[in-house]
Amino acid sequence: MPIDYYLNIAASGLLTGLLYGLAALGLSVIFGVVRVVNFAHGEMMVAGMYGAVLLAGYAGLDPLLSAPIVAAVLFVCGWLLQRGVVNRFVERPEHMQFILLLGVATILVNAMLMLFGPDSRNVAVPYGFDTLELGPLLLDEVRVRAGAAAIVIAAGLFAFFRFTRTGKAIRACADSPLGARVVGLNIDGLYALTFGIGAAVVGAAGALMTLLVDARPQLAPEYTLLSFIIVIVGGLGSLPGALLGGVLIGLSETLAGFLLTPSLKSLFSYAVLILVLLLRPQGLLGKRS
Amino acid sequence: MTILGLRNTWGVTGRGAALLALSGLALLLAPLVADRYLVSVLTTVLWFAYVGQAWNVMMGFSGLLSLGHALYVGLGAYASAALFIHFGIGPWAGALLAMLVAVAAGCGIGFLGFRFGVKGVHFALLTIAFAEVARVGFDHLQWLGGSGGFFLPVEAGVSDPLNLRGSPTLFYYVILALVLAALAISRLLLHSRLGYQWLAVREDAEAAEAVGVDLFHARMTAVAASSALTALGGVFQAFYFNNLFPEQVFSMGRSIEIILPAIVGGIGTLIGPILGAFILTPLGEGLTFLLEVSGLELPGLKQLFYGVALVVIVVFRPDGVWPWLASRLGLVRASGEGDER
Numbered sequence: 340m341p342i343d344y345y346l347n348i349a350a351s352g353l354l355t356g357l358l359y360g361l362a363a364l365g366l367s368v369i370f371g372v373v374r375v376v377n378f379a380h381g382e383m384m385v386a387g388m389y390g391a392v393l394l395a396g397y398a399g400l401d402p403l404l405s406a407p408i409v410a411a412v413l414f415v416c417g418w419l420l421q422r423g424v425v426n427r428f429v430e431r432p433e434h435m436q437f438i439l440l441l442g443v444a445t446i447l448v449n450a451m452l453m454l455f456g457p458d459s460r461n462v463a464v465p466y467g468f469d470t471l472e473l474g475p476l477l478l479d480e481v482r483v484r485a486g487a488a489a490i491v492i493a494a495g496l497f498a499f500f501r502f503t504r505t506g507k508a509i510r511a512c513a514d515s516p517l518g519a520r521v522v523g524l525n526i527d528g529l530y531a532l533t534f535g536i537g538a539a540v541v542g543a544a545g546a547l548m549t550l551l552v553d554a555r556p557q558l559a560p561e562y563t564l565l566s567f568i569i570v571i572v573g574g575l576g577s578l579p580g581a582l583l584g585g586v587l588i589g590l591s592e593t594l595a596g597f598l599l600t601p602s603l604k605s606l607f608s609y610a611v612l613i614l615v616l617l618l619r620p621q622g623l624l625g626k627r628s
Numbered sequence: 629m630t631i632l633g634l635r636n637t638w639g640v641t642g643r644g645a646a647l648l649a650l651s652g653l654a655l656l657l658a659p660l661v662a663d664r665y666l667v668s669v670l671t672t673v674l675w676f677a678y679v680g681q682a683w684n685v686m687m688g689f690s691g692l693l694s695l696g697h698a699l700y701v702g703l704g705a706y707a708s709a710a711l712f713i714h715f716g717i718g719p720w721a722g723a724l725l726a727m728l729v730a731v732a733a734g735c736g737i738g739f740l741g742f743r744f745g746v747k748g749v750h751f752a753l754l755t756i757a758f759a760e761v762a763r764v765g766f767d768h769l770q771w772l773g774g775s776g777g778f779f780l781p782v783e784a785g786v787s788d789p790l791n792l793r794g795s796p797t798l799f800y801y802v803i804l805a806l807v808l809a810a811l812a813i814s815r816l817l818l819h820s821r822l823g824y825q826w827l828a829v830r831e832d833a834e835a836a837e838a839v840g841v842d843l844f845h846a847r848m849t850a851v852a853a854s855s856a857l858t859a860l861g862g863v864f865q866a867f868y869f870n871n872l873f874p875e876q877v878f879s880m881g882r883s884i885e886i887i888l889p890a891i892v893g894g895i896g897t898l899i900g901p902i903l904g905a906f907i908l909t910p911l912g913e914g915l916t917f918l919l920e921v922s923g924l925e926l927p928g929l930k931q932l933f934y935g936v937a938l939v940v941i942v943v944f945r946p947d948g949v950w951p952w953l954a955s956r957l958g959l960v961r962a963s964g965e966g967d968e969r
Contacts, residue, residue, distance in 0.1 A: 427943070434687065434752075434895075437749075438891055438942050439942045442942065443935070445884065445932070445935030446936060448928075449935060450928075452927060452928035453926050453928045453929065453932065457927065560880050564756065564760065568757075571753065575749070602768070605760070606761060609760050609761045609764070610761070612757050613740075616746055616750055616753070617740055617746065
């Protein structure tokens with residue numbers, strides 16, 4: 340088997356992994372700042388997918404163009420969720436937060452099941468079956484476009500946290516909520532903003548994901564767990580870690596799907612998760628708490 | 629146990645004891661008046677009460693959040709079914725081995741988790757990860773039917789309690805006995821030296837360690853007790869439903885269904901999981917019934933309702949319904965300390 344073959348598989352795994360990483364970035368942002376684990380993450384992602392499906396169906400929008408709209412809608416939803424419910428739970432015991440968000444997740448996934456039914460919905464794009472030739476590599480155009488968009492969004496997010504005043508304020512909040520309060524930052528507002536940003540990012544990731552995968556409600560718990568795996572592998576709360584973890588899981592999934600049977604590929608991801616949890620619970624790029 | 633004894637040791641008032649005793653009596657006599665459908669609903673209610681009680685030992689008593697309890701149900705179910713089908717070992721003997729399998733798995737996970745210092749969120753995720761590994765693994769285990777399902781032979785009209793084959797009424801009394809046994813065991817455990825250690829670890833692990841509680845030992849025993857009890861629920865499930873599919877048995881959704889009764893009824897209380905199951909399951913069944921009557925096709929409505937129930941409960945009654953109800957109706961003594969909180 341020529342090496343080209345493996346390179347192609349690795350490249351497609353890497354591009355898919357970028358989308359996984361983008362989704363996990365949203366989870367990491369929320370956890371890193373609000374310190375709440377968003378158990379409804381995959382559900383929000385699938386909501387983003389359905390957003391793209393609807394926009395494609397009614398307005399003929401390409402997922403690349405509908406991603407910002409979907410992100411904006413999910414930003415508002417995330418903001419409201421934090422303001423309305425989650426904020427009261429920030430100081431509560433961890434298991435209460437989990438249970439609350441598990442409830443939100445259950446509501447979301449079943450609402451989508453009732454609205455859209457169990458069948459998968461896809462988005463057709465004109466370049467759906469095109470390939471790009473890059474030296475020895477043959478890449479699906481959809482994957483390249485989705486991966487590139489993921490990089491752009493992630494870069495924007497990094498720049499926001501690095502350079503803007505609000506971004507810096509959010510980071511201050513993450514480092515020390517008490518200190519941030521002392522210097523007069525509006526913690527509750529920043530938390531809501533952060534939850535909104537996290538939801539927007541995962542919504543955009545979902546919209547882009549429709550280029551690769553058909554939307555169906557059953558994907559939601561899978562994506563929640565996948566995001567957890569990625570974030571823990573990369574380091575809970577670390578943004579570069581989430582992207583790195585996404586790429587690693589994307590690569591390992593495609594390779595495992597190719598070398599073993601495809602249905603065993605998730606087993607591989609869980610094995611990676613268990614190993615990382617045991618040997619390096621802070622993740623590859625995380626700090627020891 | 630007399631009503632008086634109940635009153636002295638359970639921290640309930642005379643009214644509470646009378647109500648609990650009456651409820652017990654009603655459950656005991658229910659099959660005499662109830663029709664087949666009602667008996668099957670009650671069996672489901674009691675099953676959830678039972679596994680909720682078993683989960684409560686880990687979360688409620690020792691503060692260990694397991695979101696992968698479907699693993700122990702599934703292991704118990706598959707182990708007892710495999711022993712029955714492949715080796716001809718009946719469920720009563722098989723249950724012991726099934727419990728051993730689940731305890732081994734629980735202690736394995738616990739050992740890894742506690743030795744490597746996996747805490748909080750990470751511990752909950754570890755339990756999910758192992759349940760998911762089991763789901764995918766059993767999907768590919770052809771010896772146990774794989775994803776196509778594992779079936780127990782069903783013969784109509786056979787009454788063979790020694791092999792747990794028989795009428796719905798038989799199963800009803802078996803699960804009722806299990807619920808009462810789990811209640812008694814939970815109470816015994818809670819008021820033993822071990823139980824006080826669990827509570828101490830739940831409230832403040834560092835302080836508990838400082839006064840000489842062996843954290844590792846306390847947590848491991850909690851996992852072992854909880855997984856053993858849960859596995860029995862799995863054995864019952866296997867012989868009651870006669871079919872097992874990894875996709876259902878080990879699913880994350882199942883794990884959530886298991887934790888619901890205790891959360892709704894009251895985490896850490898003895899009556900909570902039972903009350904929670906009696907609130908949730910009939911409401912869910914009622915919804916299904918309403919949908920059938922109205923002819924609407926809305927898959928997911930029941931689960932949606934469970935989600936709403938979960939959110940409403942954690943937002944407005946984070947301690948659960950039982951502590952609130954009990955103090956409202958004067959079922960527990962005001963100064964009642966310990967289990968009934």
